Amino acid sequence: xxxxxxxxxxxxxxxxxIVEALxxxxxxxxxxxxxxxxILDRAGLxxxxxxxxxxxxxxxFLTAWQEINEGCMREMLEAFNSQEDWPDRxxxxxxEIVDNLRNDPGRACFAVEVLSAGDAARxxxxxxxxxxxxxxxxxxxxxxxxxxVPHTTAEALAGSAYxxxxxxxxxxxxxxxxxxxxxxxxxxxxxxxxxxxxxxxxARGFDPPARYRRDVAKKSSPGKSGGTNxxxxxYPPELARLPPGRHGLPREFVVHNQRERLIAGLxxxxxxxxxxxxxxxxxxxxxxVSRRTFxxxxxxxxxxxxxxxxxxxxxxxxxxSAAFEGAEDWPHAVKAGIGAMLEFLAxxxxxxxxxxxxxxxxxxxxxxxxxxxxQSFVPYFQSGREGRPPEVLARLSPTTEEALVGGMVSLISRxxxxxxxxxxxxxxxxxxxxILTPYVGSAEAAKLAQEPD
Amino acid sequence: xxxxxxxLPREFIAQxxxxxxxxxxxxxxxxxxxxxxxxxxIVRRAGIARNTFYENxxxxxxxxxxxxxxxxxxxxxxVVDAASxxxxxxxRVNAGLAAFLHYVATEPALARTCIVEALSAGPAxxxxxxxxxxxxxxxxxxxxxxxxxxxxxxxxxxxxIVGGIFWILYQRIIMGQAEQIxxxxxxxxxxxxxxxxxxxxxxxxxxxxPSTPSAG
Numbered sequence: 001x002x003x004x005x006x007x008x009x010x011x012x013x014x015x016x017x018i019v020e021a022l023x024x025x026x027x028x029x030x031x032x033x034x035x036x037x038x039i040l041d042r043a044g045l046x047x048x049x050x051x052x053x054x055x056x057x058x059x060x061f062l063t064a065w066q067e068i069n070e071g072c073m074r075e076m077l078e079a080f081n082s083q084e085d086w087p088d089r090x091x092x093x094x095x096e097i098v099d100n101l102r103n104d105p106g107r108a109c110f111a112v113e114v115l116s117a118g119d120a121a122r123x124x125x126x127x128x129x130x131x132x133x134x135x136x137x138x139x140x141x142x143x144x145x146x147x148x149v150p151h152t153t154a155e156a157l158a159g160s161a162y163x164x165x166x167x168x169x170x171x172x173x174x175x176x177x178x179x180x181x182x183x184x185x186x187x188x189x190x191x192x193x194x195x196x197x198x199x200x201x202x203a204r205g206f207d208p209p210a211r212y213r214r215d216v217a218k219k220s221s222p223g224k225s226g227g228t229n230x231x232x233x234x235y236p237p238e239l240a241r242l243p244p245g246r247h248g249l250p251r252e253f254v255v256h257n258q259r260e261r262l263i264a265g266l267x268x269x270x271x272x273x274x275x276x277x278x279x280x281x282x283x284x285x286x287x288x289v290s291r292r293t294f295x296x297x298x299x300x301x302x303x304x305x306x307x308x309x310x311x312x313x314x315x316x317x318x319x320x321s322a323a324f325e326g327a328e329d330w331p332h333a334v335k336a337g338i339g340a341m342l343e344f345l346a347x348x349x350x351x352x353x354x355x356x357x358x359x360x361x362x363x364x365x366x367x368x369x370x371x372x373x374x375q376s377f378v379p380y381f382q383s384g385r386e387g388r389p390p391e392v393l394a395r396l397s398p399t400t401e402e403a404l405v406g407g408m409v410s411l412i413s414r415x416x417x418x419x420x421x422x423x424x425x426x427x428x429x430x431x432x433x434x435i436l437t438p439y440v441g442s443a444e445a446a447k448l449a450q451e452p453d
Numbered sequence: 454x455x456x457x458x459x460x461l462p463r464e465f466i467a468q469x470x471x472x473x474x475x476x477x478x479x480x481x482x483x484x485x486x487x488x489x490x491x492x493x494x495i496v497r498r499a500g501i502a503r504n505t506f507y508e509n510x511x512x513x514x515x516x517x518x519x520x521x522x523x524x525x526x527x528x529x530x531x532v533v534d535a536a537s538x539x540x541x542x543x544x545r546v547n548a549g550l551a552a553f554l555h556y557v558a559t560e561p562a563l564a565r566t567c568i569v570e571a572l573s574a575g576p577a578x579x580x581x582x583x584x585x586x587x588x589x590x591x592x593x594x595x596x597x598x599x600x601x602x603x604x605x606x607x608x609x610x611x612x613x614i615v616g617g618i619f620w621i622l623y624q625r626i627i628m629g630q631a632e633q634i635x636x637x638x639x640x641x642x643x644x645x646x647x648x649x650x651x652x653x654x655x656x657x658x659x660x661x662x663p664s665t666p667s668a669g
Contacts, residue, residue, distance in 0.1 A: 112579075118486070118488060119486065126624070126627070148652065148656075149652075150639075150640035150643055150644060151640070152621050152637060152640045152641065152644065153640070153643075153644050155617075155620065155621055155624065156614075156616075156617025156618065156620055156621050156641075156644055157613065157617055158620075159616065159617055159619070159620020159621065159623070159624070160612065160613045160614070160615070160616030160617035160619075160620055161613070162620070163582065163586070163612075163616040163619070163620065164609060164612060164613070164616065166579065167579050167582070167583055170579040171579075180609065182607070183607040183608060183609045183610075183613075184607075184609070184613065186606075186607040186610075187607055187609075187610055187613040187614075187648065190647060190648045191644070191647050191648075191652065194651070194652070195602055195647075195648060195651055198607070198648065199602060199605050199606075202605070202607050258628065258629045258630065259628070259629055293629065296629055296631075297629055
């Protein structure tokens with residue numbers, strides 16, 4: 001049996017080399033002039049290698065950017081948790097960010113260049129910015145009246161700090177960043193602890209805390225090849241106490257976002273009326289927003305649907321990959337991944353309907369996305385081939401995985417069409433057995449399928 | 454701009470055309486995002502000939518730069534105008550910010566184009582972003598004179614305040630809450646004044662209505 005780490009060692013160097021080459025090229029030449037050919041040339045790999053891991057230049061950029069953001073978030077939270085008092089915690093975070101930017105100028109430049117890749121890159125950055133704002137906003141817990149500071153303050157402080165740091169990186173003045181830290185800390189502390197405390201920060205200068213518990217750091221970073229989600233318990237408790245909507249965690253924030261409400265409204269309306277029977281009036285009523293607001297976000301029902309579909313699939317993919325990465329070996333990873341998918345779809349029947357059933361009737365643009373989404377689950381199964389004996393591999397055809405995904409999707413869709421989305425989790429043992437059998441044989445597959453979690 | 458040998462009406466038209474082209478760029482950008490906008494889109498929206506565009510601007514970027522400059526200049530004019538009607542510095546901040554937010558709320562296309570693009574685009578945008586910030590910095594720096602700690606405050610404090618306000622507006626626009634931007638006035642006034650006056654005084658002034666008619 002192949003454990004996850006062996007698989008990673010076997011699979012990731014190629015991918016990592018591509019990402020490293022991408023970051024180098026992009027920081028030297030900028031987004032527009034970075035080509036797949038240049039990346040491969042630097043990485044010393046061929047085109048099929050690239051295609052095995054990425055769907056194109058854009059995908060490669062966003063993947064690398066996502067990983068940098070996740071790594072950055074994890075490091076910030078570790079720095080935050082390494083200290084006791086709030087200003088020390090915040091200072092540790094600031095020093096951590098500045099150290100990283102100075103020590104890895106290539107990554108720093110990449111973080112600037114990647115914004116040319118468009119809205120998706122920007123949205124990932126903004127997610128990280130919201131976490132930084134949450135860390136600043138934790139300062140209100142130090143106050144006699146925690147509600148005394150407006151909620152926009154932390155957001156503004158995080159955003160302007162970003163702007164100043166960003167400008168230094170662009171100008172190649174990363175060496176001046178340490179001098180900026182006390183200035184930024186001073187401004188950040190003032191609203192919460194008063195002007196005097198802010199001036200004390202200024203007098204303190206660049207003062208990084210002693211290196212924190214790296215052993216803890218290691219433990220909380222399982223996958224090196226992406227999907228390195230921060231475990232919930234690593235979030236400082238302050239984050240959980242924040243008022244929802246403005247400074248909460250990204251997901252909480254998202255629910256309060258009008259766009260997100262419209263997407264949820266569309267899903268509900270479609271669950272009620274089907275795609276073709278849904279009107280914009282249905283959507284705005286479910287979302288409790290005005291028609292005008294709808295048109296500020298989307299030009300049509302179709303556009304709203306595409307946005308909804310992408311949002312749901314991104315969420316679904318995130319959950320599946322997190323579950324998959326966290327398992328001890330491939331068969332258990334498959335079980336965990338399918339389990340996460342069924343759990344999500346069962347908990348959100350209207351979203352399940354939207355992405356598994358209605359997507360097929362919503363027009364060519366969505367159908368194309370649907371196909372791509374289905375395809376994106378193929379590699380999870382494909383990795384089950386590694387290390388299998390020749391007689392097993394001989395049984396597998398090049399399209400085995402596509403067939404497995406297709407079979408799984410059709411079983412799931414049938415339940416949803418029958419209005420039994422809530423019962424989807426009952427499918428887990430059958431699906432696990434179905435998927436694993438070609439790789440491990442039916443007896444072993446049945447045993448794994450019946451194993452309690 | 455065409456050289457001065459043209460008769461006056463021609464120049465008048467050219468100036469008018471420039472404004473129209475800038476407005477068209479802003480509208481197109483709000484609709485499809487700056488990157489996707491082409492000169493052809495701008496020309497169509499402005500109802501002018503392609504030649505006319507290139508008589509005024511060398512490229513889409515050039516046009517964008519002009520739009521950005523125009524917006525900053527206009528915002529600054531309104532802010533200074535509103536602030537000059539008030540005697541005290543904190544009152545000026547209140548009145549000036551009110552005028553600024555009102556401008557952003559009433560010129561959504563232009564304001565969105567400049568604010569969102571400055572914080573979304575790559576390295577090319579950074580200079581523009583900094584220039585916009587710097588335009589407003591002196592108005593806040595005056596607060597050091599009324600602060601008892603004026604000399605000791607962090608050197609980049611004003612950049613932090615202006616940058617913070619820009620960021621908040623950017624986030625609200627991205628989140629589709631541009632209409633509620635004026636509701637942010639009290640919070641942003643408090644944010645801006647706190648380092649100079651302390652939290653209590655800042656909160657008190659932020660609670661006062663700005664002494665300039667925001668409907669004008």
